[in-house]
């Protein structure tokens with residue numbers, strides 16, 4: 001069988017059209033699929049706001065089983081950050097010494113033999129802790145800190161095993177150059 005030049009061009013055009021259509025479908029499915037991924041957690045899309053001279057508080061949810069949840073809020077060394085948090089987290093499925101259901105201030109600190117597995121060995125179990133760069137802060141339900149090292153604000157519950165946790169804390173983060181008031 002021999003094909004004329006015109007037939008060959010026609011065949012090639014059909015092949016390219018089909019390839020183009022396939023690629024479009026793949027891209028479409030990828031775009032569609034990406035919306036199914038759990039969105040990053042911020043309640044407030046302005047969490048991405050630049051760090052300087054922020055006027056209002058940003059709300060962030062941190063779940064009991066989160067491991068250093070990245071808020072996307074960047075702060076620079078020397079800036080002041082005011083944090084207030086509420087909510088309840090269950091840090092262990094059964095009650096141990098102290099309560100297994102706590103607010104952002106947590107319960108007793110971990111025992112020395114367990115402490116090294118915790119993000120902050122001297123802070124209460126289940127309490128809210130924060131990391132910016134490599135610096136860590138035991139913030140609890142209410143704190144105001146001066147940033148020691150520039151970076152992005154991350155939160156988690158002070159616990160060595162987060163996989164068995166439930167509940168969440170809702171955190172208000174206020175970043176400013178001066179001394180932001182706490183509400």
Ligand SMILES: [Ca+2]
Nearest residue numbers: 091092161162
């Ligand atoms: Ca736990």
